[in-house]
Amino acid sequence: MTVIDKISTVSEMQASAADLIKKGKRIVLVPTMGYLHEGHLSLFKIGRRQGDCLIVSIFVNPAQFAPGEDLATYPRDLKRDLALADREQVDIVFTPDAQALYPQHFQTYVSLEKLPEHLCGLSRPTFFKGVATVVTKLFNIVRPHIAVFGEKDFQQLAVIRRMVRDLNMDIEIIGGPIIREPDGLAMSSRNSYLTPDQRSSALSLNQALQKARRMVEDGVRQSKQVITAVTELIRSNPETRIDYIAICDPETLDDINTMDRPVLMALAVYVGNTRLIDNSILVPEN
């Protein structure tokens, strides 16, 4: 039996937010595209501890999908999502519809000039513009004091942090650590696309990160050497096609050739037709 408050219209959500603010409540927002898994739930737990009112948005944002991407087939199960959110003591689930968020004549976008020109932004050139725009809209509707995003989408988190700073949004951004299946696969709604064989090949992403961490522990400092080794590891798995493997600065996302400080290793790999991402911070000890 669901006791959670489900709000579907922008005006109702704005009115509720205004009311919460008037009452001095601290609002925490966790934006999601639904089809919730343990990764999301871990963000809800973080959010739950941070404020008085935990609001989860569920919205598959068309603006961040390019033509040919999986907007139409993106997995959805609102009933199950509501039950899970309820169990995690989410106060409000906000489920706007696309027509309301992108009405006729919609034409205003938020975009960043540098961070998207790395990693996922290279193969998905309009993705972060879509993300920054919808997150700005959700922030303006929900008016959170705090928002929580997963570190699995590391570049997205970097983009949001930069956007919040640049546009003077008075919102604290918290990143939640990657949650993995027992076998190491990073949780993702898109894992549901994988066949059993592909699921097995998909483990190579985390294996690549583990191998990279071991190499760095063993004293390797040249990024190229690590990238070559993990490229080979991933390619040895059937149905894999590497989009990118990068070792870069965690803030600017600029490539780093010699690992003389903590760096981000990030990768995107197609397994069959499913594009998966994963990442880890590599910390070279002196």
Next chain:
Amino acid sequence: MTVIDKISTVSEMQASAADLIKKGKRIVLVPTMGYLHEGHLSLFKIGRRQGDCLIVSIFVNPAQFAPGEDLATYPRDLKRDLALADREQVDIVFTPDAQALYPQHFQTYVSLEKLPEHLCGLSRPTFFKGVATVVTKLFNIVRPHIAVFGEKDFQQLAVIRRMVRDLNMDIEIIGGPIIREPDGLAMSSRNSYLTPDQRSSALSLNQALQKARRMVEDGVRQSKQVITAVTELIRSNPETRIDYIAICDPETLDDINTMDRPVLMALAVYVGNTRLIDNSILVPEN
């Protein structure tokens, strides 16, 4: 003797805004680039009536000036501005500096895809991106319930209204009518650039609008006929160079050929090196 509160830092302004909101005050913002004239003061008067706390920002926004435009020479007189704002019972004047609003690594912009591809946006292709970005920043810092903009910058007002709607900003936008000198010249800080002879030529903008209104009153409905007539009128004045003369839809700014409903007539004319704008709604009676 000035009693007005002058705030120069983003953090202090955000703290004051949060405090005002907590107290349930209605905040009204009038963003300006300073060098205040009667046009600005009329917006302050409108703002004064609309809320509990009237905040005026004074910031010459580098992001809306292209290289070669008049950023460096834009007229400034903060002391006089403060005295005028004080006289108009402005509560807070917010005067951030450019380095604080656009720090190193700044890279996030708000832009519109259609409205800027008309009128001023054609000769100033990055102008509205700069305006939309700084207004978003000011909104996030000052957190107004209401913001007031002059109708002289008609396209800017249209852009702000569209942006507020598209990004779900919970802010009421009010337009204030154009204020004119006794001889009809629309008030503008840039009028200070004009020599006496240029000042005389500059009257042709308002004369053009008056002529257009008379033609419409006399039954003319073809935009082309009006534009041809006022082009001639303006060109007969020394030192004038027309940037554009347009008759368009007041909301989309799309050109209108046959005036069968209220339309916007907008014009931009260089007088010497000074670019002046003016506009009027033309209302064809049946």
